[in-house]
Each structure stands twice: as C-alpha cells, then as structure tokens.
Amino acid sequence: MVPAIELRKIDKSFGPVHANKAIDLAVAKGSIHGIVGENGAGKSTLMSILYGFYRADGGDIIVDGNKVEIEDSKTAISHGIGMVHQHFMLVDNFTVLENVILGAEGGSLLGEGVAKARAELKRLEEEYELKVDPDAVVGELPVGLQQRVEILKALFRGADILILDEPTGVLTPAEADHLFRILRVLRDEGKTVLLITHKLREIMAVTDTVSVMRQGAMVATRKTDETSMPELAELMVGRRVLLRVDKKPATPGRTALSVRGLTVRDSRGIDVVKNVGFDLREGEIVGIAGVSGNGQSQLLETLAGIRRAVSGTIEIDGHKVDPTTGTVDPAEMRRLGMGHVPEDRHRMGLVTKFYEYENAILGYHRDPAYGKGAMLDLGAIRETANGEIGKYDIRPPNCQLRTANFSGGNQQKIVLAREIERDPKVLLVGQPTRGVDIGAIEFIHRRIVEMRDAGKAILLVSVELDEIRGLADRVLVMFDGALVGERPPETDESELGLMMAGVNREAAE
Amino acid sequence: MFEMIILILDSTVRLSTPLLLACLAGLYSERAGIFDIGLEGKMLGAAFAAGAGAAVTGSAWLGLLCGIAVSIALALVHGFASITNRGNQIVSGVAINFLAMGLTALLGQDWFRQGGQTPPLPTEARFTSLNWPFAETLRDVPIIGGLYSELLSGHNLLVYVAFLMVPFTWWVLFRTRFGLRLRAVGENPAAVDTAGISVTWLRYRAVICTGILCGVAGAYLSTAQSASFIKDMTAGRGFIALAALIFAKWRPVPAMFACLLFGFLDAVAIRLQGQELPGIGEVPVQFFQALPYILTVVLLAGFIGRAIPPKAGGTAYVKERT
Numbered sequence: 057m058v059p060a061i062e063l064r065k066i067d068k069s070f071g072p073v074h075a076n077k078a079i080d081l082a083v084a085k086g087s088i089h090g091i092v093g094e095n096g097a098g099k100s101t102l103m104s105i106l107y108g109f110y111r112a113d114g115g116d117i118i119v120d121g122n123k124v125e126i127e128d129s130k131t132a133i134s135h136g137i138g139m140v141h142q143h144f145m146l147v148d149n150f151t152v153l154e155n156v157i158l159g160a161e162g163g164s165l166l167g168e169g170v171a172k173a174r175a176e177l178k179r180l181e182e183e184y185e186l187k188v189d190p191d192a193v194v195g196e197l198p199v200g201l202q203q204r205v206e207i208l209k210a211l212f213r214g215a216d217i218l219i220l221d222e223p224t225g226v227l228t229p230a231e232a233d234h235l236f237r238i239l240r241v242l243r244d245e246g247k248t249v250l251l252i253t254h255k256l257r258e259i260m261a262v263t264d265t266v267s268v269m270r271q272g273a274m275v276a277t278r279k280t281d282e283t284s285m286p287e288l289a290e291l292m293v294g295r296r297v298l299l300r301v302d303k304k305p306a307t308p309g310r311t312a313l314s315v316r317g318l319t320v321r322d323s324r325g326i327d328v329v330k331n332v333g334f335d336l337r338e339g340e341i342v343g344i345a346g347v348s349g350n351g352q353s354q355l356l357e358t359l360a361g362i363r364r365a366v367s368g369t370i371e372i373d374g375h376k377v378d379p380t381t382g383t384v385d386p387a388e389m390r391r392l393g394m395g396h397v398p399e400d401r402h403r404m405g406l407v408t409k410f411y412e413y414e415n416a417i418l419g420y421h422r423d424p425a426y427g428k429g430a431m432l433d434l435g436a437i438r439e440t441a442n443g444e445i446g447k448y449d450i451r452p453p454n455c456q457l458r459t460a461n462f463s464g465g466n467q468q469k470i471v472l473a474r475e476i477e478r479d480p481k482v483l484l485v486g487q488p489t490r491g492v493d494i495g496a497i498e499f500i501h502r503r504i505v506e507m508r509d510a511g512k513a514i515l516l517v518s519v520e521l522d523e524i525r526g527l528a529d530r531v532l533v534m535f536d537g538a539l540v541g542e543r544p545p546e547t548d549e550s551e552l553g554l555m556m557a558g559v560n561r562e563a564a565e
Numbered sequence: 566m567f568e569m570i571i572l573i574l575d576s577t578v579r580l581s582t583p584l585l586l587a588c589l590a591g592l593y594s595e596r597a598g599i600f601d602i603g604l605e606g607k608m609l610g611a612a613f614a615a616g617a618g619a620a621v622t623g624s625a626w627l628g629l630l631c632g633i634a635v636s637i638a639l640a641l642v643h644g645f646a647s648i649t650n651r652g653n654q655i656v657s658g659v660a661i662n663f664l665a666m667g668l669t670a671l672l673g674q675d676w677f678r679q680g681g682q683t684p685p686l687p688t689e690a691r692f693t694s695l696n697w698p699f700a701e702t703l704r705d706v707p708i709i710g711g712l713y714s715e716l717l718s719g720h721n722l723l724v725y726v727a728f729l730m731v732p733f734t735w736w737v738l739f740r741t742r743f744g745l746r747l748r749a750v751g752e753n754p755a756a757v758d759t760a761g762i763s764v765t766w767l768r769y770r771a772v773i774c775t776g777i778l779c780g781v782a783g784a785y786l787s788t789a790q791s792a793s794f795i796k797d798m799t800a801g802r803g804f805i806a807l808a809a810l811i812f813a814k815w816r817p818v819p820a821m822f823a824c825l826l827f828g829f830l831d832a833v834a835i836r837l838q839g840q841e842l843p844g845i846g847e848v849p850v851q852f853f854q855a856l857p858y859i860l861t862v863v864l865l866a867g868f869i870g871r872a873i874p875p876k877a878g879g880t881a882y883v884k885e886r887t
Contacts (some may be wrong), residue, residue: 090604107759108761109758109884111758128761129758129759129760129761130761130762131761132761133760133761139759141759143755145753145755145756145758145759145760146753146754147748147749147752147756148752148753148876150748150749150752154745154749155756157745157761158745158746158749158756158757158760158762159746159757159761159762160760161742161745163742163744164741164742165740165741165742166739166740166741166742166744166745167740169742198644209760276858
C-alpha cells in the first residue's frame with residue numbers, strides 16, 4: 057500500500073544548528089503514527105516543514121505516491137495536510153465558525169460561504185464526534201474545546217493527514233483521553249494522524265506505530281505493540297535512563313515551614329487558595345499534586361512573598377510571618393531562608409535578555425558578596441556564576457552568553473543553581489522539569505533529592521503526576537483552591553487522578 | 566433658538582467629516598494590527614498635495630487624486646518600516662508626522678512663495694456644496710425645512726462620501742472575506758499565516774486603505790472646507806481621530822458617533838467664542854479644544870468600559886522558531 061506520506065532525506069539547518077538530518081519517514085494510510093523525542097530533537101521543525109511553515113534545505117516529500125513541493129501552508133493544505141499547533145492558531149474574539157472559515161471562506165463575500173460552512177461543520181461534528189457550538193466565541197471556550205476547533209479547521213479544509221504537535225500539553229487527563237478517542241475515530245474513518253509528543257505514555261496509549269528522533273536524526277521506527285516505554289526512552293536519550301528516582305526513605309526532622317488557614321483572593325475577587333494548612337519538615341519533600349489552575353500557582357507565589365493573602369499565617373524556621381500585610385515581600389522571605397524556583401522560568405525566574413551571570417544572582421543582587429552600595433562586583437558575580445555552571449553542568453559553559461541562548465533544560469538549571477546554592481532552609485519548587493529534556497530532568501531530580509538528604513525542606517508543585525510520585529515523600533492533593541487530602545506517593549495513580557478531579561472530595565475529607 | 570441648533574449641527578457635520586475620514590482610515594490599519602499615529606501627517610501631506618494639485622490643474626478631482634497619492638505613499642512608508650522591516654510603529658508614525666509637517670511648509674514656500682500656503686482656489690477647483698432637490702422650496706417649512714435644507718442638503722460631495730464610508734466600512738469588515746482576514750490579522754497573525762494567507766500582503770492592503778481615506782480627509786480640508794492649503798492646517802485632527810477610534814473601540818458605527826461628538830464640541834466652541842455664558846462668564850476656547858481629549862480619558866477610565874485594542878496591534882509579525 058502506498059504510504060499516505062513519505063519523507064526522503066529531509067534536511068534543515070538554522071544557521072549552525074542542524075535541526076533535521078536526512079530524515080526518512082513513511083506513514084501508512086489510516087494509522088496513528090507517533091513521533092517522540094526530547095525537546096529540541098527536531099520534531100517540530102520536521103512537522104513545520106511538512107506543513108510549509110519552513111522550507112527544507114533538501115529532500116523530498118511524497119504525498120499519496122506523488123512527489124510534491126510544499127512552498128507554504130497553502131500548498132500543504134491543498135495536498136490535504138492539516139496541522140493542530142501546540143499553541144493554537146485561533147483568533148480569540150472570533151466565533152468558532154469564523155475561525156474555521158478563515159482562509160477558506162469560499163468567495164470574497166462571506167454570506168454564502170458561512171452558510172455552507174455551517175452545514176459542513178454540522179456534518180463533521182456528527183461524523184467525528186467533534187461537538188462544539190459554531191457561534192461560541194473561541195476565547196471563552198475551555199482549551200479542550202479550542203483544540204477541537206483546531207481539528208475542525210483542518211478537517212474543514214479537507215485534511216486527510218492531520219499533524220498534532222504536543223496536543224496534550226494544555227489538557228487535563230480527561231480532556232486528553234477525549235482527544236485520543238477523537239483521534240481513533242479519525243483513524244477509523246481513514247484519516248492519517250501524526251502525533252508529536254515527548255510523553256511516552258501517550259504514544260503507548262494511542263499510536264499504531266512510532267518513530268523516535270534524537271538530535272535531529274530519526275533513530276528508530278517501531279510498531280507500538282512491539283516496543284515498550286523503557287525501550288523508547290532509551291532510544292530518545294541514547295542511553296538507559298531511570299524513569300524512577302532513586303532515593304532513600306526520608307528522615308524528616310523538625311518543622312521548617314508551617315502554614316495555617318491561608319486564603320488568597322485574586323484580582324477578580326475569587327478565593328483561589330482556600331484555608332490551606334500544612335507542615336513541611338526538614339529532610340522531606342512534600343508534593344502538591346493537582347490539575348493546573350487549581351490554586352497551586354497562587355499558593356507558591358504567596359509563600360514566596362509575591363502575592364498577598366487575605367488571611368492565614370506562615371511560620372518559617374520559627375519566624376512568624378503575616379502574609380496579609382504589605383511588609384512581606386520576596387526579599388524578606390529570602391532573608392528568612394525561603395528559596396523559590398518559580399513555575400514559569402521565563403516570566404518569573406529569569407530575564408532572558410540578561411547575561412547568564414546576571415541571572416545567576418537575580419534576586420540576591422543586594423548580597424554584600426556581590427558588591428558594595430550601588431555598585432556590582434562583576435568579578436565576584438562571574439566567579440559565582442562559573443562555579444554554578446561547573447557544578448550543575450550548565451551548557452554551554454559560558455556565563456557571558458545571553459540567557460535566551462541556553463536551552464530550556466539549561467535555563468532551568470540556572471534558576472535551580474541560583475536558588476539551591478544560596479542554601480535556603482525551605483525550597484519552593486514549581487514545575488521543575490516543564491519543557492526540560494529527559495537528561496536534564498534526571499539531573500534536576502537528583503539535585504532535589506540531594507537537597508532533601510542534606511536536611512532541607514522542599515515543597516514541590518508539579519502537574520506531572522509521575523514527577524510528584526517519583527520525588528515526593530508525601531503527596532498533598534489540591535483541588536479548587538483547597539487541599540483535599542494527603543496520600544503516600546505509592547498511591548495508585550487513578551486514585552490520585554480522581555482526587556485531582558475533585559471526584560471523591562467528600563471521601564477525602 | 567431652533568435655527569441656532571440647526572446651525573451648530575450643520576457645522577458639526579462639516580467639522581466631523583475630516584475626523585470621520587481619518588478615524589475610519591485609522592480603523593483599517595489598526596484593525597490589521599498596525600498602529601497608526603501618523604494619521605495627522607498623512608492628512609497634512611494630502612491636504613497640501615490636494616491644494617497644490619487643484620491650484621496647478623484647476624481641477625478639484627485631480628487635486629483629490631494628488632492628495633490620495635501622497636497619502637498612500639506616506640502609508641506605504643509606514644508599511645515598509647513597520648511591516649517589512651518590523652520597525653517600531655509609533656516611531657515610524659511620529660516620523661511621518663514630522664516629515665509631513667516640515668515638507669509641506671518647505672515645498673509650499675519653494676513652489677508658491679506665499680508663506681507656505683498654496684494659491685487660493687477658484688470655485689471650480691473646489692468641492693462645493695451640492696444642493697438637494699427642493700432644498701430651496703422646502704427651506705421655509707418649519708422644522709423639516711431646516712433639517713432638510715441645512716443639515717442634509719448643502720454639503721460638498723466629500724461629506725456624503727465620509728458618512729457613506731461608515732456603513733461601507735462596516736460591511737467590508739463584517740461581511741467580506743477581506744474584512745474577516747483583516748480582523749484576524751490584527752488579533753493573531755499566526756492564525757492567518759497558518760491558514761495559508763500572506764500576513765504581509767494583507768497588512769499592506771490595510772495601510773493602503775488607510776492611505777486612501779487619509780487622502781480624502783486631507784483633500785477635504787484644503788479643497789472643500791477651505792480654498793487653499795494653510796501651513797499645519799490639520800491642527801491635531803489626526804490625533805483627535807485617533808482618540809475617537811479608541812473611544813469607539815475600533816468599530817465603525819461608534820466611530821461615527823464619536824467623531825460627531827467631537828465635531829459638535831468643536832462647533833460649540835466656535836459658536837461660543839468670545840460670548841458670555843449666563844452665570845459662567847466667558848469660557849476660554851482652549852477648554853473646548855481640550856474637551857475631546859479630556860472626554861476620551863475620562864470616559865475610557867471607566868464609563869464605557871475598557872477599550873481593548875486589537876491584540877496583535879503594534880507588534881510586527883515574525884515567524885517564530887519554536
């Protein structure tokens with residue numbers, strides 16, 4: 057059978073970066089084909105070439121047995137290739153219908169095209185179980201539905217080959233399951249699906265075949281039911297990795313952080329953290345599990361002194377702090393021994409336009425070790441930065457580069473190094489491995505466990521349940537702003553999942 | 566009293582016209598994600614070109630064409646700076662304002678030697694009032710006569726064009742493919758790009774629309790409202806139009822009402838100039854001139870809700886390596 061799509065020797069460089077090295081790939085019609093690889097392995101570049109976003113430097117693209125030239129997205133669409141981007145390509149203040157017809161309006165006046173599109177949407181909705189109100193404003197829809205609009209957009213343009221780039225990154229587990237159901241329906245209707253992801257579990261759950269990319273090259277293709285997660289993980293990083301974190305049982309000491317009755321209200325006047333209380337002891341890692349957006353971020357920010365609470369107390373290492381007053385700020389919390397690795401390193405952790413050494417002391421720049429009065433001691437700062445670069449294997453090992461030039465994993469190491477090396481008593485860690493490749497994840501996890509073993513108290517917030525279960529000694533589950541229960545990390549994943557979804561809230565209480 | 570109201574409303578219409586044209590001009594550009602602070606400069610350039618063109622050729626129509634051509638040229642400069650070269654749109658707009666201010670005075674003096682003015686235009690080289698049928702006969706009918714003969718009839722062609730542009734612009738924005746794409750590119754150009762549409766070409770077309778309308782606005786000033794170009798004759802109208810655009814939240818019909826409101830304030834200011842108001846005394850004319858800006862700030866600060874500009878406004882589109 058002729059493959060739906062075949063790539064031969066596709067090559068692409070961005071300056072000195074060889075993003076795709078002579079890639080060969082064949083995808084059978086009516087199948088779900090996964091492409092896995094670490095961040096930066098070249099998956100997205102390859103798909104962008106297929107969708108005409110970039111042009112390849114060399115190689116052939118064969119669709120349905122015919123060699124085609126894909127010059128731009130328009131030609132890709134005309135060859136039946138549709139793409140669901142990682143960051144949705146939707147106009148927020150347009151309706152679903154307007155978004156779907158954009159670029160395929162069917163005439164210079166909208167009237168007739170809109171009527172046809174409405175009928176077509178209805179048909180697609182029934183055929184593929186893609187229910188969504190055509191007159192809803194896209195920006196007001198939950199992300200799961202927005203993604204559905206993206207899929208509808210592609211199908212409306214007559215896509216036979218659907219590329220999904222990291223589609224589950226923004227979805228809750230339930231939404232992801234629903235997406236996979238839709239993908240199976242699409243496959244059964246004869247569509248070909250290309251699923252780009254770095255989550256092995258998704259590959260195992262939904263694909264028929266899988267290809268692995270590493271450092272710009274295609275290293276293997278397997279039938280999904282003839283491979284395993286460990287094998288794929290090894291292919292991805294090129295060596296055996298520990299998906300589990302090796303650690304000794306915790307030996308908790310005295311209480312380092314004590315939170316009581318903490319309530320936080322956001323700018324809309326909604327309580328986003330509700331009466332939260334817990335103790336964190338020296339030498340233990342407490343994980344806070346929860347679906348993104350259930351108040352974890354606000355909790356972390358309040359503990360770090362960034363956000364004010366409406367009520368509650370925080371006691372850190374014996375010092376009582378009143379988080380409801382404006383006197384508490386991040387500098388004060390740091391002085392008391394609170395380190396903070398923010399959830400979003402780009403928004404809060406780093407100034408990416410700064411040099412690496414500037415970021416290495418960001419927030420600690422008033423420390424007399426780095427200068428007197430208004431002046432900075434650049435020599436001392438660079439020495440510190442270089443020390444951290446060596447210790448944390450930050451690459452490239454050059455503190456005079458702009459931080460934006462480091463990969464996600466290395467940027468995260470910069471933040472982690474900065475916070476850990478100031479020797480805090482309590483470390484708040486938010487999403488330590490978001491957008492970080494497997495090699496760096498391993499390193500980061502090891503550093504966090506070492507810190508615990510050195511007797512520090514660590515509060516870990518992550519939306520990756522695997523990470524929480526692997527690292528934490530105790531797991532607190534957060535739902536709708538409140539802590540709904542505590543479980544040991546060995547707890548069954550589905551039980552935690554249900555708690556995260558707020559299902560057995562009563563049972564937990 | 567009624568007569569006075571009619572007169573004020575009549576001059577409201579005349580004074581609103583250039584604001585409305587410039588405001589709609591800005592609407593095309595800004596809806597496409599290109600902020601245009603250079604409306605003033607384009608209008609001024611067009612006013613000069615139209616005045617000069619009409620003076621030289623003796624034709625108002627050729628003057629209008631000159632005005633539009635110059636305005637489009639300036640719009641393309643803005644487009645080249647901010648679309649092709651991804652420059653800062655505010656800086657480019659300000660530069661155009663200064664360029665127009667300086668060049669019109671300089672060329673005017675060099676060509677015509679009348680202190681920066683263009684020669685006065687004879688009636689046939691201007692857009693003059695069009696009298697509607699029966700305007701004269703109905704003039705004396707109470708109320709209706711005043712409304713019909715003064716308010717509706719008796720304006721020049723460009724006034725009618727300006728007000729017809731309101732429903733036309735609405736129709737273009739919301740009922741045509743071009744309008745859909747224009748609105749989309751101002752909100753999320755990446756969505757337009759991935760739909761297989763050229764962001765660059767779309768945005769260029771938008772700024773050309775802006776150029777055309779600013780051209781008409783400029784020609785109105787020098788060949789319809791007045792009979793020659795006078796140095797700096799736009800007198801901040803481009804900025805008032807911008808204020809009206811924000812006031813109207815980038816929508817055509819509210820834009821018309823905003824411009825009428827600002828035109829009305831202007832008309833009242835002229836009427837009240839040097840007159841004593843009972844109980845208040847003489848109100849300085851500057852107060853009325855400042856009112857549009859004060860109103861914009863005050864109303865936007867809370868009375869009409871937040872004006873949310875097109876999301877991608879002010880930023881150049883760069884195909885990102887992700």
